[in-house]
Amino acid sequence: MSAEARIQNEITTNPVMLYMKGNAMFPQCGFSARVVQILQHTGVTFATANVLEDAALREGIKEFSNWPTIPQLYVKGEFVGGCDIITEMFQSGELTTLFAEKGIAHKAEV
Secondary structure, X not given: OOXXXXXXXXXXXXXXXXXXXXXXXXXOXXXXXXXXXXXXXXXXXXXXEEHHHOHHHHHHHHHHHOOOOOOEEEXXXXXXXXXXXXXXXXXXXXXXXXXXXXXXXXXXXX
């Protein structure tokens, strides 16, 4: 399966999909760790793909999204952004609004 086909399958199959360095239990970069913490704080169920395990995936995800950095978050098949965008959306409340609009179960803001 090509990297593009794999990515398309993963973002279609998983409502919240994070391409990152490492995995949710052991992030291998600070930016990936921050996005994992945000997602865990919001209480969403999410899948991850470790781009460090597959060079074709690491390059393929950048081409797929036309975004040069990792991590990359997809919600319901749509690219949302990287670490800075996700952090800003979380701080402003936009991230939980996005989850609500897309029908993704999450914790309400406290």
